[in-house]
Amino acid sequence: MSLAPGDHLRRSFLYRELAALDALFDEVNGHAAAMTCGGDTAQEIARARSLGLCDLSALRRVGYKGWNTAAWLAAQGASMGAESNRAYAQADGTRIARLAPGEALLLGTLHGGGALIDQLGAAWSMAHADGCFQVPREDVSCWLSVSGEHAAAMFAKLCGVDLRPAKFPLHAIAQTSVARLNAIVIRRDVGETLAYDLLTDIASAVYLWRALLDAMAEFDGAPVGLAAIRGLAGPQPSEG
Amino acid sequence: MKIINCPLNGPRNAQEFVHGGEVVAHPDPHRCSDAEWADFVFMEENRAGVVREWWCHVATAYWFIAERDTVKDEFLRTYDPSELFRDRVEFTRPDPPPDPDPPLDPDPPLDPDPPLDKEA
Amino acid sequence: MPNRMPEPAGLLLDRSETVEFSFEGRTYAGYKGDTVASALLANGVGVLSRSFKYHRPRGPLTMCGQDSNTLVQIGHVPNRLADQTTVAPGMTVRAQNYWGSLENDRLALLGLLHRFMPVGFYYKAFHKPRALWPLWEKVIRRLTGLGTIAPDAPHGYFDKAYLFPDVLVVGGGPAGLAAAIQAADAGGEVLLVDENRALGGALNYARFDADGALADQRKAMLLRELQARPNIQVMSDTLCNGWYADNWLALVRGNRLYKVRARALVLATGSYEQPLIFHNNDLPGVMLGSAVQRLIKLYGVRPGSRAVVATANSDGYGVALDLAQAGVEVACIVDLRADPPADELTAAAARRHLPVLVGATVWEAEPEGRNMGVRAARIARITGEGTCAASADSFACDLIAMSVGYTPAAPLVYQARGRVRYDEESAMFALAELPAHIFAAGSLSGAFNLDAALEEGYRAGWQAAGDAGFGFGPEPACVNPKDAVGRTHPWPIFRHPKGKDFVDFDEDLQVHDLENALTEGYEHIELLKRFTTNGMGPSQGRHASVPAVRLVSKATGAAMDETGNTTSRPPVGQVKIGHLAGRAFEPVRYTAMHFRHLELGAKMMPAGLWLRPEYYGAAPTRSEAIRAEVKSVRENVGLIDVSTLGGLEVRGPDAAEFMNRMYTFAYLKQPVARARYVMMVDIGGVIVDDGIACRWHDDHFYVTATTSGADAVYRTMLWYNAQWRLNVDVTNVTAAYAAVNIAGPQSRAVLEPLCEGVDLSKEAFPYMGVREGHVAGIPALFLRVGFVGELGYEVHVPASYGEALWDALMAAGQSHGMRPFGVEAQRLLRLEKGHIIVSQDTDGLTTPHEADMAWAIAGKKPFYVGMRSVSLQAEGRLTRKLVGFEITDRAAPQPKECHLVIRGDEITGRVTSVAFSEALEKVIGLAYVASDQADEGSTIEIKVDGGERVPAAVVKLPFYDPDGARQEM
Structure with a gap:
């Protein structure tokens, strides 16, 4: 049975676009998140392998910025490498995207988890802030996923940075313009499938969604639900 | 379209940036002459040759400095402002008033009726 | 199709499919793969347009889109190149620029008025009487312009995409193919583009050897090599339309504009064959030798039945051989050279007994009917540079082919700021210097010999790959001579007493037109171009530029190199507004409540x-x-x-100090849990933004900004702190x-x-x-x-x-x-409260004192941005002030924003905000007025629509609830 986004206090800016596709919604982090977008999960996984667009707005995320961010994160047990514009995987599945020497963006898991995010949230307060300040990324930015073998070709219609997998390695970050919006693009393959996180100004979410669908049409790309992206990860490999 | 090598993001299309004017030393507003102040506000050197100028990468709001040959239109170097600006800048007046933050802005009900919640 | 050759002629044709289309209301049939021009010529239709000024009939000149004689209207799209556009079933083609019919253009009468329309005449005519200007404008508008725009034409879907090859090769002829192959072998990605449908360039139509087999052999080999390399992406039917900084190039293909960023660039764009200038050289039936070969080889069309070939090089003999082989009678080969060297092609022509006259030229073409074609060529002996013997022999013919020389197809070279110089020996312009990351090969760089072109191609590809970071193997050698010398005649210009010796076909410019301009003093090549418009038509000087340089050089006595050539700017060829504009990205931001408003x-x-709600309801209400x-x-x-209001978090031990410096008011002692007004001025003391600051903590301010100013305020704050190095962080949380x-x-x-x-x-x-x-x-x-x-x-x-x-x-x-x-x-x-809106009630010069905002200035603090300027303003004299006004006369017309405040004959200000207040039952507003009009009780006059001056009274602000009791309850 599908939940109704309108019954929840927290709502993705895209819920109407998704509802119009006959999406089926389920609870994730206080949101009603679209699990499928009008197809069944198997179909949508196949589409996600070719070219799929998914609204990840329900997933956990938070930012920290200030001159002392790297040291503060390290003191909390989070490990962020020294190179900017790179994402660093953490033990609990969270990734820390280092946007600048003094700015980190933490992205939670596809299953709505974010143990490290919770831990840091509990540790941080304005009263004890020392050169490191929290950024409410769940409301500053919308979060989309573009996945599939045609993803880079689609981005070439919207973005002047070469995002092809041979030139843009896993965990690389490009902070640039996508469809004339300031955007953060992070390569984050899921399983064997090429995929990118795309974060932009939350108020432009509907505009961006429509611009992406228009660019995807050439490749038969279309929206997919969260279940499809989770499905790309497949069962955990037992070896390697 | 020119490529600018952003110190934070690497080489990018010039369209991703906004030019921020020449790098100039700001005169001390309390001690400079009127002519020096007017020169600072209204005049640019506009040199034909190597200039030092500010650029902002719009997507990250990251400011940096570039050295560019305006005759050849070639960027020679780009670097973080911390290379030039290392120390905290302080402002002092030659005639410090007894209380630099006098209660000229007291709390209500003496607060004048300021317009708020601006819209443009 | 009377002029169609039998199979297998016509490389681009698919004879299994016949295509019917109409031209000027009549139906014709062609084959799939025909262009409009080739299909029409196959059907014996040689006139496709009327020239710009004199309305002379015109037919194809180049057969490859390099001239503008064949611009036609196809359906709702004007200015299509008939020699590049393939026919489609049901296509409706119309000629352009005539009045009446293509065959009987009434405007051809203008040709008779040519003596009254010398070059640049429009600069001198029409000045007086001034009263006639509206009439001239109407007449000229009707006469000018090519084609018609249909306002109800369907919109196309245009978009753009990026490409990021390591090496971009422009030109798919022999040199380009070789370059792509060599570059690909070094690794990396190669993109090869060619504006034609089929790769091969000159290999598709030119004759390099006596039996004409060499071109096909070389082409087959190159295409095989190309296809064997998967890292070469080929895009044909793709025009490279411009070079921009750092090897960013525009490609136009179909409805898409590709934006290419290449690490290294190989230009193999070839060269433009040049016409011979003689009396009536613009008649339908006079065309370039390469055009003849394209018609025969690509489209299987016999361009005529009896031909005269004017040549100054070996290639013209190849053209003659192709004509003979196609069943066209070659009346004569007219070689401008007095003593042409013997070679494979001249020998083959001799073996076929093709008549040759040396040291002679075509002096005149005799028109068929009213300039609708060629009837004969009058050939005369050359006596000197541009001069001929008095008597000329007439040779009946319906086709005159010209093979008198070339100029490099160098627009992209000019755009990339490469240097071009004139080479006296070859009598051609040649590449002198290329910028970094750009390489050239083929006839563009003077290699006309096929083997030399291939060698240069391999070498350029190797160099480009190395430049892009893919070094591989030894540099390919270039041993074959380029053979550029002896291909181009140094003076293919034969001025005729009766004129009609066209230098620029687009603009109908004759030799004497350019010479007259030179006599008037327009001796600089750039001036000559602008005054005469030579080279400014759609062909962009491909055929007109070089003769102009020759004429200037001769008139001034300066060497060709000193005279120089005019440059080229993008676009190289045609581009639609759709390519440039669509798919436009126009971001729009919605609030979380957007759909509830709808x-x-x-x-x-x-x-x-x-997007914000203006009001709730239907328009009439x-x-x-x-x-x-x-x-x-x-x-x-x-x-x-x-x-939508901007929101910034300012946090850290220096938060209050930072606020104190960025805004005019005082913040160090602002209590926690209170709000305070903020106003920002720039270094010139001009108001740029305002809002409120909420203090949540000693070290934490949450500041609002105007909707449109938020991003600039954020950026400005970061810019200042990059220099001040305060211990503060600013985060933009607007959305x-x-x-x-x-x-x-x-x-x-x-x-x-x-x-x-x-x-x-x-x-x-x-x-x-x-x-x-x-x-x-x-x-x-x-x-x-x-x-x-x-x-x-x-x-x-x-x-x-x-x-x-x-x-x-x-x-x-x-x-x-x-x-x-x-x-x-x-x-x-x-407005009823007298609050200003920044950028509605303030403009680019408004200072705090003008806007009565001096109360928001904490003048005693150590610093704020613009402090010095504001002090100077306070010392100076105010020329204007923003005041409140009211109009109590209910019958008076209500002023609008930007209506002027006028005193006598002088403008003293303007209205910035105005509305009828129901609560106060009068019109109220804000306006700039002269400082001596600003006192409470003054009367000002506002000039409204229609010119009436409405009196208004200056009043104190606010208009409503002056004590503020209602908001403080």
């Missing part, structure tokens, strides 16, 4: 990139709706979405908070029941306070601020809760009759 019937309006919304706020309660303002005497009553953790009473939460709490379970910030002048609360929540907040408040307000209100109502409400 559901409530709001009329939305843009505010920067955002606009003023009613706004009036009701205003009334609701004043007397009851209203709700407005204010999410992260959805916000509403609930305002009106009942606002507390509506809000209170929904709140937790915050006491809304006047005692606990006075005016200008800020608090944190929850509304309907949603974490919220409360700001008690008074823009509209009534009791009210601004409630900020995280954006993802915005819609839920709106729903909760609208539900709670229902029993109170709460109305949503929009920007227009808010504007009126704030």
